[in-house]
Amino acid sequence: MKQTFVIDEEGGITVFPSRKEAEEAVTSNGGYGFDSLETLEASLANAPATMATQIWNSLPGVEPVKGFKSKGVAAARIWKQIQSLGEPEETPDAEAAEPVAKPKKGNATRKPKAEKKPRKSAKKAKKAKAPKKEKRAKRAKSAKSANGVSKKLQVVAMIERRGGATLEEIMRETGWARHSVRGAISTLGSKGGHKIESFKTEAGERAYRIA
Secondary structure, eight states, X not given: OOOEEEEOTTSOEEEESSHHHHHHHHHHXXXXXXXXXXXXXXXXXXXOTTHHHXXXXXXXXXXXXXXXSOHHHHHHHHHHHGGGTTOOOOOOHHHHHSOOOOOOGGGOOOOOOOOOOOOOOHHHHHHHHHHHHXXXXXXXXXXXXXXXXBHHHHHHHHHTSXXXXXXXXXXXXXXXXXXXXXXXXXXXXXXXXXXXXXXXXXXXXXXXXXX
16 A cells, blocks of 8 residues: 655655545644645645755754755755665564464364254144134133133123122122223123113212113
């Protein structure tokens, strides 16, 4: 990847591994970015006359100067000098010459095969569906009383009485919860064709009767 350099406001040069990082540095801290001799010349053309001298004198290993004949000469010398910036340091010969031990083929280990999940048998699949059938049977059984009469018919018979039937009486007779009784009463009125009256007894209990 092509290196990009940034000149800060004091004339120091920093090298970045990518143009994107250099642009972010310029946006955050200001300065000028360049990645070629031509773009360096363009940056110096817009900079103060003393900037080229400041840049050169800030470079490591150079002999300081008081000025350059032109910005073009300064750009050429600076560009040549900074080519070594950012290069990785060479490793010692001893380390480079040291052979790397190759792993023995016999030491290679094989990855254990993933265990296959056992498939569900047809018998297990049938057993899994069994609870649904049991639930249906329970619901069908609960819809009828012990003497085989539909619980809804029982409710109708109770609320047809002159005094009707209280909510608690219907719950005891049918074994339904409070909300189930109210739902059944509502269904009998809306779909069963019955005109049902809801009222409170003298004791303050909720009761129902067919009007």
